[in-house]
Amino acid sequence: MPSKSSARLAALTVAAACSAASTILFTVPAHADSVRIHDIQGATRTSPYAGQKVTDVAGIVTGVRGYGSSKGFWMQDPNPDADPATSEGVFVFTSSAPKVAVGDSVTVTGTVSEYVPGGASSGNQSVTEITKPVVTVVSSGNAVPAPVVINARSVPAAYTPAGDPAANGSVNGLTLRPATYALDYYESLEGMNVQVADTRVVTGTDPYSELWVTVKPNEHKSRRGGTVYGSYDAQNTGRLQIQSLGATADFPVADVGDTLAGATVGPLDYNQFGGYTLVAAQLGTLKSGGLQRETTAKQSRGELAVATYNVENLDPSDATFDAHASAIVHNLNSPDIVSLEEIQDDNGATDDGTVGASRTVGKLIDAIVAAGGPRYEWRSIDPVNDQDGGEPGGNIRQVFLFNPARVSFTDRPGGDSTTAVGVTKVHGKAALTASPGRVDPASDAWKSSRKPLAGEFVFRGRTVFVIANHFASKGGDQGLTAQYQPPARSSEVQRHLQATEVNSFVKDILKVQKNADVITLGDMNDFEFSGTAKILEGHGELWSAIKSLPRNERYTYDYQGNQQVLDQILISPSIRRGDFAYDSVHINSEFHDQISDHDPQVLRFRP
Structure with missing residues (x-):
């Protein structure tokens, strides 16, 4: 990322x-x-x-x-x-x-x-x-060559040729075929004056004064105006990054679904933060699409609402607590259980050995109460200092919030940062040996990465096992416009190991109790169609519930013009067979003023 x-x-x-x-x-x-x-x-x-x-x-x-x-x-x-x-x-x-x-x-x-x-x-x-x-x-004063018009007809449907096996998969030495492949077409215009017109914004303006548009308005269009990335073969050829040669203060502040009306004109560049980029000397006029943040339905009395939300390196110095609290209370309708990812320790990025996060979590809980929500209780396990990756010194971890008026937490001692939680049988049913506990924290799968947090909850007399995750990031993967095609996804090696560990733990629960309600959720840093998701799902032990949504609504993150799934809630067969509802609540990823780069997810079901 x-x-x-x-x-x-x-x-x-x-x-x-x-x-x-x-x-x-x-x-x-x-x-x-x-x-x-x-x-x-x-x-x-x-x-x-x-x-x-x-x-x-x-x-x-x-x-x-x-x-x-x-x-x-x-x-x-x-x-x-x-x-x-x-x-x-x-x-x-x-x-x-x-x-x-x-x-x-x-x-x-x-x-x-x-x-x-x-x-x-x-x-x-x-x-x-x-x-x-x-x-x-x-x-001086000569006419500038007329721009080449880039539009839906000019950009080919195929994205890129396969790389030359004799050159380690590089496309550098291949003769360009601009009528056949989109990347070849863009490369054939490198450095030239180009134009796009009346383009829809598919990634909102970021802090670096850049946004993404599409010249193909019907290419995998999401319900809310973006472009969905639904497979490794659907790279979305119409995406193009827009920057400006003018003052950053004049750059349009856009959300997904807005339009740059009229012509946007300038040289076609290539950079490390997005590949082919139109560096505009002339920008179109921003027209709002009127996109609004979503609100999910309130759970009924008999439904348990479980959410996952990456709050992006939250620490006590941040100014986003009230906004996050409002999102949890109003947009998510105060879920009964909230798995939070990227909760930092009490002094954030200061690397002085601090690992506790009571100030961070307490400040969020207080803000939730002030916003009209419940006074959540919380459970977590502090990591070993500087061992879980993320921002240096930040010691990010997963945290469970739960509403004690609706759900209870089953506390069992013994869980700590280095002890593996196990599964045992109590009165004929599955139980955790420690709650909260961490899933095999000594495994190499979790080296410099967050360890899963497992906990037991009880709702209306029924036990629900929840495993909160934050898998290894995609950092180090080659971009879609890389010279090596298909690009290498080196980071997924560790995520595959992590998915194997989590699936094995879920199997342990289901071996003891076949009908156990198990939820595995969090920032998986991988797509619902990925190898990581397939390993997590195993042979039916879990199923990614975002696949219950129409394809044009399956996204939790927006990166380089591609709306994609990184956050998931996977459910065991007993939950899948029942009556459940799933919602990806779009409050962040589509907006220029996002408080996190991830959208939260909510599952409602009857245990």
Whole structure:
């Protein structure tokens, strides 16, 4: 998932920057005397002139970037060749504020480089650029080449070719087929002036003044206006990131379902935080779609409502307690049990050995009462200091909140940060050896990751087992626009181990009591169609209840224009056979002013 560090802001447009660590230089034959931009770009993703000096390359300046770490300008040849695979635009990296203006006719002498945003280890594609330039302005006030219109008809339905097995799966050396593959089409326009028009926003404005639109309004459209990512083969080809060459204060503050009406025009860039990006010199006009935050139904007297909610690194210094409390009370209608993920210790990111979270949880409970909700009680187990991943020093963990007026918690001593909880039989029924307890915390599956929290609850005389999870993040996975296709998902190796552990624990419960009500929930950091989910579900021990929703409502998170499932509630056969209702309550992921990047989930059923 994307980092929230301040370093990201400074590196937001690093796609055109140059560093020795991530610049690929190729040895090629000597270049011709007269080189044009389309010669430099070539018909593959890497330039045939990479590593060589080129002289007096001509073009019209189409965009100037004088901020950030990638200062420079784009230029474009107004006289294109006949090959649709060769781009007519290129970025010139100047390192300092460029001394050119849009409309200048220039010649550039410099070295052709292939820069990999994020470094070679990221697996990202490279950006062709001219570095160490000597720039000559020939004339000013020239017409800028007309933008290439990107729309639903121009972008192919297929996303990308498979990578070359002889090149470890890289697509870099493959001849571009822009009429066949979307990524090839975008690559064929790298550095060129492009335009989208009347596009719907599919990821709202983030803190870095960027948003995502789709040029394909009917592509896997969600009920609320986004674009759903429903399989590894449905990457959604119409998604495009939008940034601006103007002041960040003027950037539109948009939610999912809003529209950028009219034309948005500028050079097509590629960066490590989203791949192909239109860096707009002209932005469309924002028109609101009127999206409102959802409210789930109130549980009936005989229904147990169980929720999961990732509150995004919550610690006592945050200003979001009242907003989270309002969401729990009003949007979630005060569930009987709430599994919270990313509760930090009492001093947040300060790394001084503090692991307790009573101040953090107490502040949230007080805010819930102030918002008109119940005074929840809570259970959790403090982690071993700095052993559970997340923000350094934060010691995130899962916490159970429960409404004692509706449900009781069965306390059994013995649970701590390093002791594994087990399953035993009491009066012919399953019981935990410790409640709360942690599932096999010494297993390598949980190295530098959150350990599952298991607890026993009783509702109207019926025991319900709840296992709260926060699986390993997707950090380190290659992006959808990576040069390696299909991209590697290295992080799922650990999640598969974690899913195996949790499924095994659920099996232990069901072996003792076949009809036990078991709920496994939390931030699984993986999709409902993923291998992780399949391992969790096993041979019917569990079932991801989000699959009870229509496909266009299955999402809990919005990333790079793809609405997707990361948070899940999985249920045992006894619950699935009964009368249950599931709701993904969209209060965060679609909005620019989100208080968490995750939407909460609620399950209502009759034990």
